[in-house]
Structures are given as C-alpha cells and as structure tokens.
Amino acid sequence: MRGCLRGERVKLTVLFADGAAPESASFWLVGHAARGARRVAVFRHQRPADVLNREAAEARAEARQCQEEKARLLAERTVPGGLMGAAWLERTGAVQSEGILDDVKPQAGNALETTGARSYSPPGSVAVRLKLLNPGSEPWSAAGAVLKDSTGAEVELSAWQEAAIPPGALGFVVVGADTPEEQFGCSCILKLWEAQGSRTITLGNVTFSKVKQAPTSE
Structure with missing residues (x-):
C-alpha cells in the first residue's frame, strides 16, 4: 500500500452495488516499507438475507445466554x-x-x-x-x-x-x-x-x- 507509513493502518469499507447480501465489507490495510499495491480486489460469496438474519439472531441469543450464565456464576460465588x-x-x-x-x-x-x-x-x-x-x-x-x-x-x-x-x-x-x-x-x-x-x-x-x-x- 503506497503513500502510507510503515505499519500505518487504514480502515476501508466496500459497498457492493448488486444489492445482494452482505451489502458491505470492512477491512484494514497495513502499510509496508517494501511492498505495495495499486489495486486491491475484493470478492465475497453472496448469501441469502434470511440466512444472515438467522445467524445474527443466533449470535444475539448466544450472547444473552452467556451474560445470564456469567451473572449466575458471579452470584453463586x-x-x-x-x-x-x-x-x-x-x-x-x-x-x-x-x-x-x-x-x-x-x-x-x-x-x-x-x-x-x-x-x-x-x-x-x-x-x-x-x-x-x-x-x-x-x-x-x-x-x-x-x-x-x-x-x-x-x-x-x-x-x-x-x-x-x-x-x-x-x-x-x-x-x-x-x-x-x-x-x-x-x-x-x-x-x-x-x-x-x-x-x-x-x-x-x-x-x-x-x-x-x-x-x-x-
């Protein structure tokens, strides 16, 4: 990545124009003293929106369960x-x-x-x-x-x-x-x-x- 100092981190967000899910992706570019790239290609596998929504709901439920378990363990202690x-x-x-x-x-x-x-x-x-x-x-x-x-x-x-x-x-x-x-x-x-x-x-x-x-x- 040219134009950046060594070790410098730049966060980039890519918006996909086809309307499929996921609609965007974020990643970090890290500066290097000897290597650089003029172009970065980003690819993603399209996934149905209902699958992403289900996974998000499952993640929230798992986080809630972990919080409840933590509270129970702290109370018992x-x-x-x-x-x-x-x-x-x-x-x-x-x-x-x-x-x-x-x-x-x-x-x-x-x-x-x-x-x-x-x-x-x-x-x-x-x-x-x-x-x-x-x-x-x-x-x-x-x-x-x-x-x-x-x-x-x-x-x-x-x-x-x-x-x-x-x-x-x-x-x-x-x-x-x-x-x-x-x-x-x-x-x-x-x-x-x-x-x-x-x-x-x-x-x-x-x-x-x-x-x-x-x-x-x-």
Whole structure:
C-alpha cells in the first residue's frame, strides 16, 4: 500500500452495488516499507438475507445466554444460599422484614407480573425479594435495579437470581444494597431492568420495616 507509513493502518469499507447480501465489507490495510499495491480486489460469496438474519439472531441469543450464565456464576460465588445465606444475614442482628405485596403499586405496562414481594432491612442495608410471573415469549433476567426515595434520591441495587425466568413461569429475584437505613424510612419506587431489551418492572410504595438495634451478645 503506497503513500502510507510503515505499519500505518487504514480502515476501508466496500459497498457492493448488486444489492445482494452482505451489502458491505470492512477491512484494514497495513502499510509496508517494501511492498505495495495499486489495486486491491475484493470478492465475497453472496448469501441469502434470511440466512444472515438467522445467524445474527443466533449470535444475539448466544450472547444473552452467556451474560445470564456469567451473572449466575458471579452470584453463586458471592452470595451464600439456603441456611448459609440466612445465617449470613443474621450476622449483625435480627433481620427485619415484612410482606409488602398488598401495598406495592405496579406500574402499568410492567413486563412481568408481581405475585409476591417482601422487603428486608438488616442493619446498614436493604433488600427486596420479588416473585415474578413472566407472561412474555422470551426469558427474563434482571441486569440491575434502582431504588428511589421520596426526595428523588436514587441508590443503585445489585440484582441476583438463580436463573432467567422462562416464558409463562414463575421465578424469584432479589435486589439489595448497603445503604443508610434512615434514607428509606418512607415509601420508595423500585425499578428493575433486563440486560438487553426494554422490558422493565416498576413498583411504587415499597416500604421497609424500621430497623431495631442489633444485639451485641452474639
């Protein structure tokens, strides 16, 4: 490639005029001190558009599955389960909790139906466990969540679940964060979202029990 410095990289994009798929191709040309070419010929094998669309959909599905698997492995590494998890929450004293399903106010257009809700307030932190029904045609997995208090202040929450909630099935999601307990002494708004796509869940009037002083004898 003449006219370029040695090792210089130039990205080129070729547009094909016949209208077949793929419609374009991009590649890099790298400068060389002794070799150069005045012309570069580009050939491509034509492929039906439906084949390319199917491969793109498969790639997106594989990427989504990898993200969900990564989230599950990270959760298993950082969060104890079963009795171990309960014992861990009890490490600083009795855990205050309350069922809030009858009080929460789901937003119209929520992607999933809330069939169970319970809030937890160990000293110095808050958490909410939701039981959700997925009425959609695709699995749903929480990628993140945020809790907003009555003043508009927001706290980002970590989200954990064993697996994505399959279509037409029930599943549990737990969200929580370490935060000053007095910040959420009033009703809050909780919002969860998925990794890819626009399906969200928003719940109003989320409350937490007042935290009692943790015992120091244990």
